[in-house]
Amino acid sequence: MGEGELLCEAARAGDSAKVRALVEAGADVSYFDGEGLTPLMHAAKHGHADAAKSLLEAGAPWNALSPSGLSAGDFAMESGNQDAFDLLLNAGIQAELVLGTIARATNDNGDSNGDYLEDRVTFSEDKLMDSNSKAIMMAWEKPLMEAHAKAVCSGGGHILNIGFGMGLVDTAIQQYAPVTHTIVEAHPEVYDRMLRTGWGKKDNVKIIFGRWQDVLSQLESYDGIFFDTYGEYYEDLREFHQHLPVLLKLGGIYSFFNGLCGGNAFFHVVYCQLVSLELQNLGYFTQLIPLPVKDCLGEEVWEGVKHKYWQLDTYYLPVCQSLQDSE
Ligand SMILES: C[S@@+](CC[C@H](N)C(=O)[O-])C[C@H]1O[C@@H](n2cnc3c(N)ncnc32)[C@H](O)[C@@H]1O
Numbered sequence: 001m002g003e004g005e006l007l008c009e010a011a012r013a014g015d016s017a018k019v020r021a022l023v024e025a026g027a028d029v030s031y032f033d034g035e036g037l038t039p040l041m042h043a044a045k046h047g048h049a050d051a052a053k054s055l056l057e058a059g060a061p062w063n064a065l066s067p068s069g070l071s072a073g074d075f076a077m078e079s080g081n082q083d084a085f086d087l088l089l090n091a092g093i094q095a096e097l098v099l100g101t102i103a104r105a106t107n108d109n110g111d112s113n114g115d116y117l118e119d120r121v122t123f124s125e126d127k128l129m130d131s132n133s134k135a136i137m138m139a140w141e142k143p144l145m146e147a148h149a150k151a152v153c154s155g156g157g158h159i160l161n162i163g164f165g166m167g168l169v170d171t172a173i174q175q176y177a178p179v180t181h182t183i184v185e186a187h188p189e190v191y192d193r194m195l196r197t198g199w200g201k202k203d204n205v206k207i208i209f210g211r212w213q214d215v216l217s218q219l220e221s222y223d224g225i226f227f228d229t230y231g232e233y234y235e236d237l238r239e240f241h242q243h244l245p246v247l248l249k250l251g252g253i254y255s256f257f258n259g260l261c262g263g264n265a266f267f268h269v270v271y272c273q274l275v276s277l278e279l280q281n282l283g284y285f286t287q288l289i290p291l292p293v294k295d296c297l298g299e300e301v302w303e304g305v306k307h308k309y310w311q312l313d314t315y316y317l318p319v320c321q322s323l324q325d326s327e
Contacts (some may be wrong), residue, residue: 004031004039011039011055014048019055029060036067044072044088047081052088062091063267073266092270093277113186113211116231121189126301128166128190133306136230137165140296141257144315145169147291148226148255151319153178155253157223162212162240164190167199169226180204182219186211186229212240221249228257234271241282244320254284254320262310272316285323288316 001009007027010018019039023029032038040060043051052072056062065071073092076084119131126139149172153159159178161170164185173181181204185191191209199205208215212229213236225248227240237256248254260275261267276286294313302308 003027005033007031007039008033008037008042011043011048011051012046014043014046014051016048016050016054019043019051020058023054023058029055029058030064032064038064038072040064040072041066041070041075044081044084045075045079047076047079047084049081049083049087052076052084056087056091062088062095065264069264071264071266073270074264077266077269088266089270089273092267093274096270096274097277112233112236113231117186117188117211121187123166123193127305129305130230133304135305135307135309137168138301138305139166139168140293140301142168143296144257144291144293144317146172147289147317148228148257149173149176151255151289151317152224152226152253155223155251157249157252158182158220159224159226160184160219160222160247161226161228163228163230164194164199165228165230167194167197169228170199173226174202174205178204178224180206182206182208182222184208184210184212184215184219216243219247221247221252223249223252225252225254226256227254234260237275238278241279244279244282244284248322250322250324252321255318258288258316258318259309262312263308265312268312268316275318279320280323283323284320287319289319291315291317 007022040055073088076088122129128136145168149169153176158180159173160182162184164183208218260271279286293315
C-alpha cells in the first residue's frame, strides 16, 4: 500500500498519531484515493476532528472536491460531527479571507463583468440569458426578490437597487411606493428594455445607466439598498460594501442576492459566514433569514441553462443593519 493510501486509512480510523507520522515521513496530504476522496474527507466523513486538524495543519486542501462535488466540510455536515465541521469552517474562512479562491472560481472571466456588458442578452418569459446560455436572472427567484424588496422597503423612504435584470425586485419595490426609487443598470439592452417597458416614466423612479463602480458620484444616501449584479466577483461585492457607510442612512436596511457558492452547501456556509464577518468589521449586523426554495426549483427550471447557479434547498436572505441600530 502506498503512503497516500496509508494516510487515508489512518484518517478513516482517526489515528492522529499515525497521520502525523505519515505526514512527517512525507506522505501527500492532497492525495486522492481510488474513490476520489482525500485523507481529510475520510477524517471528516468519520467524524475524526483530531485527525482532520493534523491534516489541515500539514496543508491539506480544505476545498478539494470528491467526484460527486462534495468537500470535506460537506462530509462533516453529513456525518453530523460538529467539531470537524467547526474546524473545517474555520479553515475555510481563514483561507478565503486571504485568497477568495472559491468565489473567484465561479467566474470564468479574468476581469469583473468580462465581456458580458458588450454581449447580446436574450429575454424570455422566465429568464434573461447571456450569449453563452448562462442565466443572468430567472423567474424562479421571484419570491426571493419579493422578500428582498420587503426587507429593504421596511422603513419606507428612499430606495436604491443595483442591477435591474428582469425587474422582479424593482416591481416588488414599487408595491411599497417608496418616496424615490433609484435603479442602477449597466447593460445597454437591459437599459433599453427598461425604457421600452415604461420604467423611465414612473414618478418616483430614477434610472442611472452605467456600472455602479462608475456612477457612485451620482448616488445619494438611502433608507434601503439592494445589490444583485451579474458577472462580478466576490471582490466586487466586498468593494460595494466599503461604500455602505456613505450610501446607507443610519437606520437603513441593506440586502444583496446571496448566491455565494450556490452549488455547494459547505462552501455556501463558509461564504455566508465570511460576508457576515466582513460586514461586521464595517459596522453592520447581518441576519440570514432561511427561505425554503426546493419547491420552486424543479429540474425543468434549468432546461437550456448552461450553469446551474443554485443547487441548495434553503436560501439565506441577508438583512444588514448598522450595529448601532441593532444594539
Ligand atoms: C441578476 S440580474 C438582477 C436581477 C434583479 N434583481 C431582478 O429582480 O430581476 C443582474 C443585473 O445587473 C446588471 N449589472 C451587471 N453588472 C453591473 C454593474 N457593474 N453595475 C450595474 N449593473 C450591473 C446586469 O446587466 C443585470 O441586469
